Amino acid sequence: MKIAMIGGGGHSKVIRELIHSIKEGEMIACLDDKYHVFQKRKDLICGPIEKARYLIQMYEGLKFVIAIGHNKTRKRIVDQLQFPAHYYAILKHPTSWVSPSAEIGYGSVIMAHTVINPDTKIGEHTIINTKSVVEHDSRISQYVHISPNATLTGGVKIGEGAHIGAGATIIPGVKIGKWAMIGAGATVIHSIPPDCTAVGVPAKVKKVHMKEGV
Numbered sequence: 001m002k003i004a005m006i007g008g009g010g011h012s013k014v015i016r017e018l019i020h021s022i023k024e025g026e027m028i029a030c031l032d033d034k035y036h037v038f039q040k041r042k043d044l045i046c047g048p049i050e051k052a053r054y055l056i057q058m059y060e061g062l063k064f065v066i067a068i069g070h071n072k073t074r075k076r077i078v079d080q081l082q083f084p085a086h087y088y089a090i091l092k093h094p095t096s097w098v099s100p101s102a103e104i105g106y107g108s109v110i111m112a113h114t115v116i117n118p119d120t121k122i123g124e125h126t127i128i129n130t131k132s133v134v135e136h137d138s139r140i141s142q143y144v145h146i147s148p149n150a151t152l153t154g155g156v157k158i159g160e161g162a163h164i165g166a167g168a169t170i171i172p173g174v175k176i177g178k179w180a181m182i183g184a185g186a187t188v189i190h191s192i193p194p195d196c197t198a199v200g201v202p203a204k205v206k207k208v209h210m211k212e213g214v
């Protein structure tokens with residue numbers, strides 16, 4: 001599978017190694033607006049994001065992945081490109097465990113040493129980051145980021161664009177609102193409303209976001 005990565009920052013380094021770890025994965029391009037010229041550098045094509053359509057003409061069956069950790073930026077690029085959902089790859093690291101009954105949306109990435117248990121649903125363009133756990137019957141929407149070592153216990157619901165900080169724990173049945181930010185190390189024992197930041201043990205709302213988010 002030929003893959004073009006969009007985004008050339010820190011998160012993209014991990015995605016690049018993930019692509020290399022997949023037997024059928026072949027990374028052919030990295031698009032980022034920091035590249036002003038469309039050119040071949042060593043074994044990789046680099047160029048601005050606007051060249052994505054041109055790449056599709058060059059490589060039949062090419063898949064994309066948005067390799068950017070910031071949820072609103074991933075959404076902005078997906079909205080801008082207007083590609084059909086199946087143009088995006090679903091990437092799973094070979095050391096991850098994904099239940100056969102779990103559903104994963106296009107554009108989502110499942111990093112090393114994660115566990116995704118039965119009857120979970122994960123939306124599009126979501127990141128399940130290193131060593132995190134998504135327990136049975138959980139529902140994770142699109143553009144979510146589950147940071148390294150976070151634990152979602154059974155039947156948890158995560159709204160669109162929410163970011164669960166590193167090492168956070170969410171107890172069974174709790175709901176996290178759209179575009180909420182859960183601080184690193186938080187323990188969430190009550191549902192959290194949309195568009196706010198919640199921190200601590202137990203997690204409490206610390207900030208309510210303005211329209212443009214954090």
Ligand SMILES: CC(=O)SCCNC(=O)CCNC(=O)[C@H](O)C(C)(C)COP(=O)(O)OP(=O)(O)OC[C@H]1O[C@@H](n2cnc3c(N)ncnc32)[C@H](O)[C@@H]1OP(=O)(O)O
Binds near residue numbers: 069166185200207214
């Ligand atoms: C591979 C990767 O890197 S993936 C990315 C993983 N990223 C993360 O896990 C990031 C998690 N981010 C955090 O925890 C951040 O501290 C946030 C988002 C919760 C808050 O950030 P900001 O909005 O900038 O808030 P700020 O730093 O101003 O802190 C606001 C208050 O919350 C407190 N606070 C911030 N983070 C936490 C936290 N994780 N736990 C407890 N309290 C916290 C601060 O002490 C401060 O308290 P005060 O008002 O009493 O002084």
